[in-house]
Amino acid sequence: MSGIKRLGLLAALVLVGIAPAGVAQAAVQPSKQDTQYLKALHQVNLFEIKAGEEAQEESQNQEIKDLGAMFKTDHTQLDETVKQTAKKLNVDLPSKPTADQQSVLDQIEKVEKTGEEFDRLWVTSQLAGHVQAIQATQTEISQGSEQSVVQLAKSALPTLQAHHDALVQLAQQLGIPVPQATASGTPSPGGTTPAPGGTTESPGGGTETPSPGQS
Template identity: 30%
Template structure:
């Protein structure tokens, strides 16, 4: 838990230095790098321990994945990347719908968020502004970080005393498959 926090602090310090001296795309890259440890820390500390944190994190994770997949399907020319984006969109849409369907019984009075938080919106903005030559690498790096965060969140919550724990367990194999495929694509780049 300390490593992600320290990495996040280091990335934020790097971000501060880069914002004054680098191109906008370099700044975006540092922002993306900082988002991973911040998300991991959030998943470990709150999301995997409290229903009130699990629901918004799982919902926003799915929303981010769906939006990022849509952008990849529009911008990428890489067939493997587009195949992964299609799988991600399908699986995260199904996961989102399943969780929303469980909320009335599992967490009465709770609704899933309908918009991304600032961190995930920043990732989407960085995808949209990535140059054509850097898009695929930017997308795949974001996917690896996002799926590691999602695994931490869902694996951690899977043992909780909540009806949503079954949902957390059910999505882990698909997230693992997405991560393996993203890592294989990155290795081939």
């Protein structure tokens, strides 16, 4: 085969993604939005796993214990997908929750474990965090460019929404203020009481909002 024909064949193979062995293909480069979302969602999961354990071990309310168990299970499963996706895209994930998330965990661990104080703090922080996690996930769905990350967000949204709905129902039973929801059922940004631990940058943009990790 002539050199020209060989080059033409190689070019065609590369275009359809089946370059022969030894021909390196360009690595996938996720956008800043995709990268930030993967990192934020991973930290959400780290936070939720720990918060779920705290609820199971410390709360005297069986419904909170059950929610904590569900959150731990769901976020452990979700995080496996996050880690697999990040590995394929060469995204390095944080090894621990954000400083704000850790601050919330510290407060939950230190609060009086008997009575209503623990339950109210846990539910309040979970409500605020889930509002922000849902908003960050919706931002990824609308603004993300890497399809594997966008699909991950689409898969995560129903779980986050189900968690939020369960928290709303429990908060109403306990007399805890609930963030105002929009007509579509999505929590309104203006109706949220920030969870303890401060604010952080939203994965979807530069505005400061309560940390999505407090979900």
